[in-house]
Amino acid sequence: MRQEVESVPLSGPYLGEREEELVLEVLRSGRLSLGPAVDRFEELVAERVGAPYAAAVSSGTTGLHLLCVAAGIGPGDEVITSPYSFAASANCCLYEGGIPVFADIDPRTLNLVPAAVEAAVTERTKAIVAVDIYGYPCELDELRAIADRHGLALIDDACEALGAEYRGAPVGSSGTSCVFAFYPNKQITTGEGGMVITHSEEEWHLIRSLRNQGRPEPGGWLEHVRLGFNYRLSDIASALGIGQLERLDEILALRGQAAKRYADMLGGVAGVELPCPDDEAHTRSWFVYVVLFPDSAARERVIAAFEREGIGYNRYLPSIHLQPYMRERFGFSEGLCPVAEDVSSRSRSRVRLVVR
Numbered sequence: 001m002r003q004e005v006e007s008v009p010l011s012g013p014y015l016g017e018r019e020e021e022l023v024l025e026v027l028r029s030g031r032l033s034l035g036p037a038v039d040r041f042e043e044l045v046a047e048r049v050g051a052p053y054a055a056a057v058s059s060g061t062t063g064l065h066l067l068c069v070a071a072g073i074g075p076g077d078e079v080i081t082s083p084y085s086f087a088a089s090a091n092c093c094l095y096e097g098g099i100p101v102f103a104d105i106d107p108r109t110l111n112l113v114p115a116a117v118e119a120a121v122t123e124r125t126k127a128i129v130a131v132d133i134y135g136y137p138c139e140l141d142e143l144r145a146i147a148d149r150h151g152l153a154l155i156d157d158a159c160e161a162l163g164a165e166y167r168g169a170p171v172g173s174s175g176t177s178c179v180f181a182f183y184p185n186k187q188i189t190t191g192e193g194g195m196v197i198t199h200s201e202e203e204w205h206l207i208r209s210l211r212n213q214g215r216p217e218p219g220g221w222l223e224h225v226r227l228g229f230n231y232r233l234s235d236i237a238s239a240l241g242i243g244q245l246e247r248l249d250e251i252l253a254l255r256g257q258a259a260k261r262y263a264d265m266l267g268g269v270a271g272v273e274l275p276c277p278d279d280e281a282h283t284r285s286w287f288v289y290v291v292l293f294p295d296s297a298a299r300e301r302v303i304a305a306f307e308r309e310g311i312g313y314n315r316y317l318p319s320i321h322l323q324p325y326m327r328e329r330f331g332f333s334e335g336l337c338p339v340a341e342d343v344s345s346r347s348r349s350r351v352r353l354v355v356r
Helices: 017-029 036-049 060-070 088-094 114-119 140-150 201-211 235-246 248-266 296-309 324-330 338-346
Strands: 053-057 078-081 099-102 125-131 153-157 178-181 194-198 289-292 347-350
Touching: 017 235, 036 053, 036 194, 036 235, 053 060, 053 201, 060 088, 060 125, 060 153, 060 178, 060 194, 060 201, 078 088, 088 099, 088 125, 088 153, 099 324, 114 140, 125 140, 140 153, 194 201, 235 248, 248 289, 296 338, 296 347, 338 347
Parallel strands: 078 099, 078 125, 125 153, 153 178
Antiparallel strands: 053 194, 178 194, 289 347
16 A cells, blocks of 8 residues: 655745734734734834835735836836746736836846846836846846936846845845735745835835825825725734744744755755855845756656655746747747746746745
């Protein structure tokens, strides 16, 4: 009789009694939305990353969308972004009628190559959406210089990078508007949720209005000064986030320890390329542990073994421009971003970076 193998899930949140306590406080207060827990969560995140303003939203995707609205992206505007990311990095401009333009990535950092970004700039370019892929900071200084030279908005998709540092400072502290995400596989979770970080008081008020059906600040419940959205984060979710943020250092340390164990075990395996290490300018916040195989056939053999053993995995990440809806809408095809396409064919991840 075959012995049942206990499955090992791909990822899971790291929760404890403190989170339960804070959520119960909100439930008992009766203030489930637009209450003090949201304000407190925003203040704590802003303080943690060294920024003056933070606005809680319903997801990282909605945060990116709102920054596109704030940047004035409209129909026909081109937005340069990474092909090697979650689809939201490109979708955020599509919601406003923008056109995604993909620049290729560095084969080691897996982030945008600044020279490729500059080469993609045209008279129709409106913004750059950079990505801190897998929690590894992008080349923010070079990208900001490109944006400044061409008069472009720069948005940092830091959805996977809470706790990362760029040139010795927390991601989010540099002055570039960015977004963190709090889905259950992220460093901290609110179930669903995100946080927009900005250094502009004007942009902060705009984001807070846009997320709340276009209501002014201050203003009445039935007063709407602009087209807005219901992109709010609840007090229940914010309470969970406060508890998680209190444990962020512990969570980051545990994720780092798990990543080191993966590196120790896999470092001697021929043909397996490990994640790019930290250096003086880049300190990763571990989101997922992604390895590259020599080719797609080797990856699929390993995946088959994982499936037999009930071990969670994912093919991180398919190239965005080769997703069916992108091909159909824009005619993108193979060869547009060869480095990203090669990495997509050879990469596989484990996300279980916190072990109870």
